[in-house]
Amino acid sequence: MSQKLLNFGIFCFFASFDYNKKNFAGYDLKVAIIGAGAAGIMAAITAKRINKNIDIDLFDANSGIGKKILASGNGRCNISNSQVSEKNYLGENPEFVSYALKQFTFNDFEKFCKSIGLLLDIKETNKVYPLSNEAKSVxxxxxxxxxxxxxxIYTKTFIKDIEKIEDKFDIKTDExxxxxxxxxxxxNGLGAAPQLKANESGLDFASKFGHSYNITYPSLVGLQTSEVYGGKLQGVKKECNVSLYIxxxxxxEIYGDVLFTKYGVSGFAILDISQLASYHLSLYQDVKIAINFFxxxxxxxxxxxxxxxxxxxxxxxxxxxxxxxxxxxxAPVLLDICxxxxETLARDINAKQIKAIAYQLNQWKLKVIDTQGFGHAEASGGGVRTVEIDNRTYESKKCEGLYFAGEVLDIVGNRGGFNLQFAWASGYLVGKNLAN
Known part of the structure; x- marks a missing residue:
């Protein structure tokens, strides 16, 4: 493909959206984006492609951009999912995501990726990875x-405070x-993965401008249980049906693999069910799971x-x-529970005991007392209340010129690329409206 043809394709992709065709020649607009994750990066690229006269400063506390992108999919980067709807999200108001997902569909995301030279590998499970199979390439x-x-781009820059004086914003760091x-x-997200300098400063900034937020909690995370059996089951892994009781x-109910650990349980089925489990734990409700081995x-x-x-x-x-x-x-833990x-021989096991063994394998109940915390979580639930955000522009309803995107909002996706797709989509809407 010739360079002219490639450039024309990129132009057609961005021209296909309903952008404001205003002439920005000589128009001076200055924007700060706090957090160089998927949402912040998408906002910056989208805004700059629409309005080249916009001056954008992109800040991140890490030494480089996209640290959570690098960590996703165990370094392979589960970058999106080809089948996304509001049903894949949790929050006070999950339907908040609908407009963004319609305005920036997976097809749009795929075109965006091609426009930066990134090819995708779409799996039969609908999970999407870079064709390179490396998050670093993304x-x-x-x-x-x-x-x-x-x-x-300003890396190693932690924002301490934001002020608005008349119609302009000032941003302060330590230096x-x-x-x-x-x-x-x-x-700049929430508290999941503090080892990547994740923090909840975004909630402090939001509060300063009159926003409220819902309590945050770790999501897609291992669960601590009151029954750990002295660590005797550590390392046991099996595909099971897991039921959540509140x-x-x-x-x-979720089917998938369960991994017993020294603290409780993990595995994909547990990570999936942890979203609701963790949310209800944050509300101090009684949380139990039942594992069906067969x-x-x-x-x-x-x-x-x-x-x-x-x-x-x-x-x-x-x-x-x-x-x-x-x-x-x-086996020995099972008999102990029953x-x-x-040392009992098979011939000496009576019908009542057999019934007890079958019941335990069918309903192995565990009381969930906590999660493994933000340090082991793939995402955070809770955050800035979406009722206070315009779902078409992602601008604050409390403060003109203030926008929110990505994980800092009270939206959290299921495992499988849904959180990143929301980050891309919300960043796109923000970027589109920054330039107008």
Whole structure:
């Protein structure tokens, strides 16, 4: 493909959106974007491509941009999901995301990626990765695009305070003061991954300008349980059905792998169910999970299979025979829970005990007492209340010229690229409106 044809394709992509066609020649607009994650980067690129006369300062506390992008997908970068809807999000008002997702669809995101030289690998699961299979390539291309557009990037710069004097914003760090911004974007996320300098300063800034926020909580995170069995089950992993109970009521069911740990449970099924579990923990509700090790076998049939197993080899210990259907770490703990001596022979297990074993394997209940915290969480729930944000522009309803994008808002996505897709989409809307 010739360079002219490529440039024309890029032009057509951005021209396809309903941009304001105002002539910006000689128009001086100064913008600060706090947080150089996916949302902040997208806002900067979008705004600069529409209005080249806009002066953008992009700030981040880290030594480089896109640190959470680099960490996503275990370094492979689960950059998006090809099938996204508001059903993939949680928050006080999940439908808030609908307009952004319609204005910046996955197809639009794919075109954007091509415009910066990034090709995508769309999996059958709808998860999307860079074709390079490296998160670093994503960040490198975003960095090159920002530099080409003359966005001013300030790394290792932690913003301490924002003030608005008349119609201009001033920003303060420990060492410097940046003055005279017409617009400010808060896109520096929340507390997930503090090792990447994540913090909740965005909530402090929001509060200063009259915003309220909902309590934050770790999301997509391992769960601590009151029952840890002395660490005897640590390392056991199995695909199971996991049910979430809130105050005794069934709230959610998810199938996937469960990993027992020294603190409780993890694994993909647990990360998925942790979103609601963590939210209800933050409200001090009773949270329990029930693990079904054999979801494709009903309890009665499972009992019959155990009985048949014990009858076939009656002179062996029951604990040894059980290792033919569950992990050798699970078998002794299972008998202990059912109050059966570990030395009991299969022939001496009665019908009531078999029923108890089958029930435990079908409903292995654990009380959730906490999560592994923000340090182990992939995302944060809670944040700035979306009722106070214009869902079409992402501008504050409390303060003209103040915008929010990404995780700092009370929106959190499911596992599988949904959080990044919301970051891209919200950043796009912000960028579009920064330039107008």
């Amino acid at each position: 960040v490198n291309l975003l960095q090159l695009t920002l530099e080409e557009l003359d966005v001013n 410097n003061e940046f003055k005279g911004y017409d617009k400010v974007v808060i896109s 105050d005794g009521n069934l709230e959610q 979801p494709k076998i009903n309890r009665n049939d499972l009992g019959d299979q155990i009985q048949s197993l014990f009858k076939s080899v009656p002179n062996q210990r029951a604990v040894d025979l059980l290792t033919g259907m569950v992990s050798n770490k699970i 109050k059966i001596n570990i």
